[in-house]
Amino acid sequence: MCVWGSIGVTASIMFSRQIFHFVGAFCVLAIAYAIGFNVSVHTNDAAIESRYETLAQAGRYRAAAVYGQRLLAHRERNGELPNSLAPLKAQVAQTLLDAYRPADAVPLLETALASEWAKGLSPIPYAKLEHALAIASMQSGDYSSAVAIYAAFLRIAGDEVLPLHSHGNFSPSAKESHDAAVYYGKAVAEAAVGFADALTPLGDVSSLTGNRDERLKTLAEMSELGAHYALGQESLYSAAGLLATAHKGRRDILGDDDADTVQSAMILGPVYERLGRLEDAEKLYLKAFHAQEKRIGANSPELSLYMKLLAGVYTAQGRSTEAEALYKLMRALFRDAFGERRYAANQKTNRSFDVDRPVSPQFVLSNKYKPKDLVRAERYFVPLSKSPNVDEMKVRLALDNEAEVDAEENSLPARLARLISLCQSEAGERLSLRSGYRSFNTQRDLFARIGHKGRVTPPGMSEHQLGLAVDIDVNGRLMRQSDKSYRCFEENAFRFGFILSYPPGNNYLPGEDSFEPWHWRYVSIETARLYREVGPVGRPQEFLASLECYEKQAANGVFPIVGERDVCLTSGVQIADTGQENLVPADTAKTDKGISGGKVNPPKGAFLN
Numbered sequence: 001m002c003v004w005g006s007i008g009v010t011a012s013i014m015f016s017r018q019i020f021h022f023v024g025a026f027c028v029l030a031i032a033y034a035i036g037f038n039v040s041v042h043t044n045d046a047a048i049e050s051r052y053e054t055l056a057q058a059g060r061y062r063a064a065a066v067y068g069q070r071l072l073a074h075r076e077r078n079g080e081l082p083n084s085l086a087p088l089k090a091q092v093a094q095t096l097l098d099a100y101r102p103a104d105a106v107p108l109l110e111t112a113l114a115s116e117w118a119k120g121l122s123p124i125p126y127a128k129l130e131h132a133l134a135i136a137s138m139q140s141g142d143y144s145s146a147v148a149i150y151a152a153f154l155r156i157a158g159d160e161v162l163p164l165h166s167h168g169n170f171s172p173s174a175k176e177s178h179d180a181a182v183y184y185g186k187a188v189a190e191a192a193v194g195f196a197d198a199l200t201p202l203g204d205v206s207s208l209t210g211n212r213d214e215r216l217k218t219l220a221e222m223s224e225l226g227a228h229y230a231l232g233q234e235s236l237y238s239a240a241g242l243l244a245t246a247h248k249g250r251r252d253i254l255g256d257d258d259a260d261t262v263q264s265a266m267i268l269g270p271v272y273e274r275l276g277r278l279e280d281a282e283k284l285y286l287k288a289f290h291a292q293e294k295r296i297g298a299n300s301p302e303l304s305l306y307m308k309l310l311a312g313v314y315t316a317q318g319r320s321t322e323a324e325a326l327y328k329l330m331r332a333l334f335r336d337a338f339g340e341r342r343y344a345a346n347q348k349t350n351r352s353f354d355v356d357r358p359v360s361p362q363f364v365l366s367n368k369y370k371p372k373d374l375v376r377a378e379r380y381f382v383p384l385s386k387s388p389n390v391d392e393m394k395v396r397l398a399l400d401n402e403a404e405v406d407a408e409e410n411s412l413p414a415r416l417a418r419l420i421s422l423c424q425s426e427a428g429e430r431l432s433l434r435s436g437y438r439s440f441n442t443q444r445d446l447f448a449r450i451g452h453k454g455r456v457t458p459p460g461m462s463e464h465q466l467g468l469a470v471d472i473d474v475n476g477r478l479m480r481q482s483d484k485s486y487r488c489f490e491e492n493a494f495r496f497g498f499i500l501s502y503p504p505g506n507n508y509l510p511g512e513d514s515f516e517p518w519h520w521r522y523v524s525i526e527t528a529r530l531y532r533e534v535g536p537v538g539r540p541q542e543f544l545a546s547l548e549c550y551e552k553q554a555a556n557g558v559f560p561i562v563g564e565r566d567v568c569l570t571s572g573v574q575i576a577d578t579g580q581e582n583l584v585p586a587d588t589a590k591t592d593k594g595i596s597g598g599k600v601n602p603p604k605g606a607f608l609n
């Protein structure tokens, strides 16, 4: 490290010559260069400043950095206050970074960021400073700090709907928040190169700092960032570095059998596979499998996922006998778990599996309702917008056909993963799960926090509590009607068992316009097809409420004809005879048994299915 600059320029040239012994050859050159050319600038602020700027502009960063540090020291000595020095500190820090002196840039950036001046900055300039600090930290070997900064960026970038957390005195406008979210996303993408350089893909925790809790926090953030980088082929190597470090760190601290350790292994494994490291992937899956077996018991259907991953590796390695044995075991597990037992339960209540249960102000879920077959969507390769271990990244398995040989393929998350993959490649947009299961309490808190802005359903009325609804992000923000992938979902979601719960013009939710192009709900493929074929257009909740009637109609070959009364709609809503697929309410006084209770306003505008 170059001590000359931080000591300041009061020392005489004689003294500085003494310390030459202690500085690196490069510093000697830089300082000698500076001294040799301009001794007079030592005392003249303006002269140092002009020298600094000239050198920086000329791209002579090493020399410029020395002058920058002198300028700072000079001004500090002259009593300039830290707050007014802050912008210069930020500038000199950048020069130090350009001069490949990251360790010297870190303290300058830290003090600049802590100043009142920084608190008044708008979001992007502030984020630029944080980005610079992250780079400087990473380059000087402190990747914990870098990880903390980028993990925070990632969380804000993925949460455009919520107001950006202001860092100080500045309250950003909606546009500034949006632009900053875009900047955060870009900064995270840029950081991939740095992580790929800093971390080994096999995991090395030697530079991890802090106490146990701090280290665990860093490891969780590494997992988060790693999972994000794993979404793209180009950042796979960075993903491997972060995830392998997270996995190794968690093994050291928490042990092999801890759920978080297993979780890291399960995200890292597929990354190894994609990098062609099949043996490393195999080792991970085996360990994870045994850990899970211990944790959840040898008969749990959740084990099948580990078997499947392992079988996939065996297949890729040409070990087909082992792969086949695993597949066999897996099918047996599924038969036991979801076969006869479930069938018997279904017979009793007819619809106890309730993938087609309506939820609305008329069909409220109790605060006790919690589905029993929640699984982590990430385990089925659904790309996520959030950390894979939060409840919101879970969905129901919702297996609907016990007779299927490979039942897991027909689960909600597996189908969602396929739908997303289809529409990603068709639309060329990046899709991810923003929100899946939400407990009654989560929904209650969310509603309390941002319910006044609309777009958040009151607790008990949300399909998210069913574990069947998914909010989809497109390129890091909620799906919009104008997105190509929305088109793709409109055309294909039913093939995977999903329908649009809140179509344009619906009146299911409070507020002016409750059209939610991002909110898709699983009802099973059969039911989604039925809805498309015989259901009332744009009225999914009424359809679900009268599902048995529609099933009977379809079984008897009765399909509603435009203009005829839809006998299944107990509220008396008819399919209009305009041929435009619009709905008009019929006799609103007729009955209060239907989902809309006869109190609905006439829906406006055209309906999309």
Ligand SMILES: [Zn+2]
Pocket (backbone or CB within 6 Å): 435, 464, 469, 470, 471, 518, 519, 520
């Ligand atoms: Zn939703």
